[in-house]
Amino acid sequence: MTLDTLIIGSSGIITAVGGEPALRRRLLDMGLTPKTKVMVRKAAPFGDPIELFLRGYELTIRKEDAKNITIERC
Amino acid sequence: MKLTFALIGNQNSGKTTLFNQLTGSNQHVGNFPGVTVEKKEGNIRKYKNTTVVDLPGIYSLSPYSSEEVVTRDFILKDKPDGIINIADATNIERNLYLTLQLTELNVPMVLALNMMDEIESNGIFIDIKKLQAELGIPVVPISASKNDGIEELIETAIKTCEQHTLPQKHDFCSGELHKAIHAIAHIVEDHAKKAGVPPRFAATKLIEGDAPMMKTLALHKNEIDLINIMVSDMEHSLGTYRDAALADMRYAYIEVLCANAVTKQHGETKEQLRSLQIDALLTHKYLAIPIFLVIMLSVFWFTFGVLGTALSDLFSAGIDYVTQAADTLLTQLDISEGLHSLIIDGVFAGVGSVLSFLPTIVILFFFLSLLEDSGYMARVAFVMDKLLRKVGLSGRSFVPMLIGFGCSVPAIMATRTLASDRDRKMTILLVPFMSCSAKLPIYAMFTAAFFPDNGAIVMMALYLMGMITGILSAILLRHTRFHGKAVPFIMELPSYRFPSAKSVLLHMWEKAKDFLVRAFTIIFLATIIIWFLQSFDFRFHMVADSGDSILASIGRLIAPLFRPLGFSDWRAATALLTGLTAKEAVVSTFAVLMGAGDGDALIPILGQLFTPLAAFSFLTFTLLYMPCVAAMAAVRRELGSFKKAVLAMGYQTAIAWVVAFVVFTAGKVMGF
Incomplete structure (x- = not known):
């Protein structure tokens, strides 16, 4: 499954990060690397973007970008 | 040293x-x-x-x-x-x-x-x-x-x-990646030294597929091929992409390092927990937008309402007092009429009118730095992102655009906080389409003269038209000048922190200083030029009737350009020109050129120049055409280039002409 489909409040472990180079690089740089645990904290009032909790900090990312991140539920 | x-x-x-x-x-x-x-x-x-x-x-x-x-x-x-x-x-x-x-x-x-x-x-x-x-x-x-x-x-x-102590350690990775980095560093060593780049840095960047580094090093074709083979071998044996391999290794190293050097409890810190509680309210599904609007309205109310007006009035009173004193002194000293006019009507009036912006700017940036430093701006971007994405911008641009309704100058200055260069440039171009408060007197005068029964609707239409033009213009820019994808919106939401008084004060001081420097250089020069054009004729005689001035002649010259928009009278063109010093000047110029004592006396006679449709077309043009010199100077400053600023002005004026033309033609077809 991909990160954008994760239910709010639940967590997953990243298995792969895709997308075009600039985007993928940005995601990796922010610490969204394989084997990292990510929790979906909440969604913005209009339903998008979403707020994530990983590596001890809060990150916001658009759903369409989150589609490029494959995760495993945990 | x-x-x-x-x-x-x-x-x-x-x-x-x-x-x-x-x-x-x-x-x-x-x-x-x-x-x-x-x-x-x-x-x-x-x-x-x-x-x-x-x-x-x-x-x-x-x-x-x-x-x-x-x-x-x-x-x-x-x-x-x-x-x-x-x-x-x-x-x-x-x-x-x-x-x-x-x-x-x-x-x-x-x-x-x-x-x-x-x-x-x-x-x-x-x-x-x-x-x-x-x-x-x-x-x-x-x-x-x-x-x-x-x-x-x-x-x-x-x-x-x-002591020139260099970092002692470079190797944070092992295995295949380590081998690849060393081998490639060896290949590019000479090129890197020639280009003044550390070979090790060059090697990791090449593995990441960094195009600018490839160009800097000016590698030979066979070297590039060799590197590509090494990288794909590495990708193959690691089972991952080249850029992912490095990010992965760096984070893996850091994880081990932190496990050894940092002892911490699991989960969030106290500050993060507090932020989560605050966000439960500030980014709440239904309350987020109302709360944001209340915060922005209070900021506006303070800045452009009570506090700002009081300070601005006090400030203008001070300037008037000094002007009066100078005027009296010049009269007593029997200074020549030309110099007297230059000092009073040019320098004092021009710089004075610009300086009255100062309190507004200082107060606005006080609030903005509170919102920024506390961490709230990041939440605004989070909440508003979806709305702005459609036009190719991100949530961060929302606040500068909103400030644009008050005054373009601080709005353009506020684009500094945007995280990407592209978003910043685009926002700077769009801010002037948000109708600033200085245009209100023009709308007020024209609606009183032409649309006394539908004043509110006309005003609303103008504000809306500004916003729609902004949106369409953003879409146009995205497909032409700023094509390609926006920088991805991947933003940290920092913990809420109490802003430090020192940072807030320094920020206000910095913006005030910035504005003052411009007020006394570029804006000063511009007002002197306008004064000169307004006060002299082509033989450099001071004119008694402003209709004989150089500015009026330029107005006559460019007036035909506005014929397709429905108003070709030279007085309208001249008013648009003086509007460049400050938009309020449009009203006073009409008053002077029409021989009306003040704005009220002007209302009944404006009908000689415009039909109602032409008046609306004029308002449309006024709404959208290039901003005043203070805003132009801000644009030049933020874009960092005079040429780009001139292009931006040209762009806005062209858009204004086209929209006004469409409005006028459509109105005519519909029989207004």
């Missing part, structure tokens, strides 16, 4: 606070050449022989944003003597990711571990010695907001630079 330090760190790491602590108020603000990225520098207090350059807040040294490129170029080309890398200790994993990349640049470097007060209060322990040994660079724990550890940081930084 003079030492130059580069101050580098993630956004929200407390970099600006540290810079302020290091330099105090002796800062110079400018732009890096060619981009709208801010460059601040200053001397370290008590150390006259040092300069600190505050580089943009970045997360990595990849080449995908102008901020990252600027930082890289600064270190590789300007060759600072040392790097002060600031990292947020409460978010150490992600912050060290940049640190590892910086050590590859092979420049003397110190790590300032910030927010140590929060670390202590949360019962977290960081083994500084272990961190120092593992990273191979000096590490100094500090708390920038509490001014703790700053002296030690300065001393360590100076010592590291003077």
Whole structure:
């Protein structure tokens, strides 16, 4: 499954990060690397973007970008 | 010897606070050449022989944003003597990711571990010695907001630079990647030395597939082929992409390092838990937007309402008093009429009218820096992003656009806080389409003259038209000038923190100074030119009737350009020209040229110049055409180039003409 489909409040472990180079690089740089645990904290009032909790900090990312991140539920 | 330090760190790491602590108020603000990225520098207090350059807040040294490129170029080309890398200790994993990349640049470097007060209060322990040994660079724990550890940081930084102590460690990876980096570093060594780039840095960048680095090194075809083979071998045996391999390895190294050097409880810190509670309200599904609107309305109410008006009035009264005194003095001294007029009608009137913006700017930036420093702006971007995405911008642009309804000058200045160069430029171009408050007197006069029964509707229509033009223009720009995808909106939501009084005051002072410098240079010059054109005829005689002035002649010359828009009278064209000093001047120019004593006397006779449809077309043009000189100067400053500013003005005026033409033609067809 991909990160954008994760239910709010639940967590997953990243298995792969895709997308075009600039985007993928940005995601990796922010610490969204394989084997990292990510929790979906909440969604913005209009339903998008979403707020994530990983590596001890809060990150916001658009759903369409989150589609490029494959995760495993945990 | 003079030492130059580069101050580098993630956004929200407390970099600006540290810079302020290091330099105090002796800062110079400018732009890096060619981009709208801010460059601040200053001397370290008590150390006259040092300069600190505050580089943009970045997360990595990849080449995908102008901020990252600027930082890289600064270190590789300007060759600072040392790097002060600031990292947020409460978010150490992600912050060290940049640190590892910086050590590859092979420049003397110190790590300032910030927010140590929060670390202590949360019962977290960081083994500084272990961190120092593992990273191979000096590490100094500090708390920038509490001014703790700053002296030690300065001393360590100076010592590291003077002794030219390079980072001791570069190898944070093992296995296939390690082999590839070494092999490639070996291949490119000569090229790298020629280009002044550390070979190791060049090698990791090449593995990441970094196009600018490829160009800098000017590699031969066979070398490129060889590197590509090595990289695909590595990708194959690691089972991952080239860029992912490096990011992965860096984070893996940091995870081990933190497991050894940092003892912490699981989960969120106290500050994060508090932020979550605040966000339960401020980014609440239904309450977020109302709360945002209430906050912005209060800011507007204070800035353009009670506080701002009171201060502006006081300020104008002061200026009037000085003008009066100067006027009396000049009369007593029997100064020639021309010089008298230059001083009073040119200098005092021009600069005075611009200076009355000052209180507004100072108050607005007081509130804006509160909102920014507390962490609320990031939430605004989070909440508003979906709305702005459709036009190719991100949530961050919302606030400058909103401020544009008050005054374009601070709105354009506020684009500084946008995270990407592209968004900044686009927002600067769009802000003037948001109808500023100085245009209200024009709308008021025209609606009173032509649409007394539908005044509110006409006003609404104008504001709406400004916004729609802004949106359409954004879409147009996205497909032409700013094509390609926006920088991805991947933004940290920092913990809410109490803004420090020092940072807020310095920010206000900086903006005020910035505006004053422009008021007395470019705006001063512009008002003198307009005064001259208004007061003299072509034989340089002072005119008694402003209809005989050079400006009026220019008005007559360009008036035919407005015939397709429904108004070709030279007085309308002249009013548009004087509107460039300040939009309110449009009203007073009509009053003077029509021989009306004041605005009220003007209302019944405006009908001689316009049909109602032409009046609406004139208002449309006024709404959209190039902004006043104060805003033009701000645009020039923020875009960092005179040529680009002129292009922006041309663009806005062209759009204004086209929209007014469409309005007028459509109106005619519909039989108005």
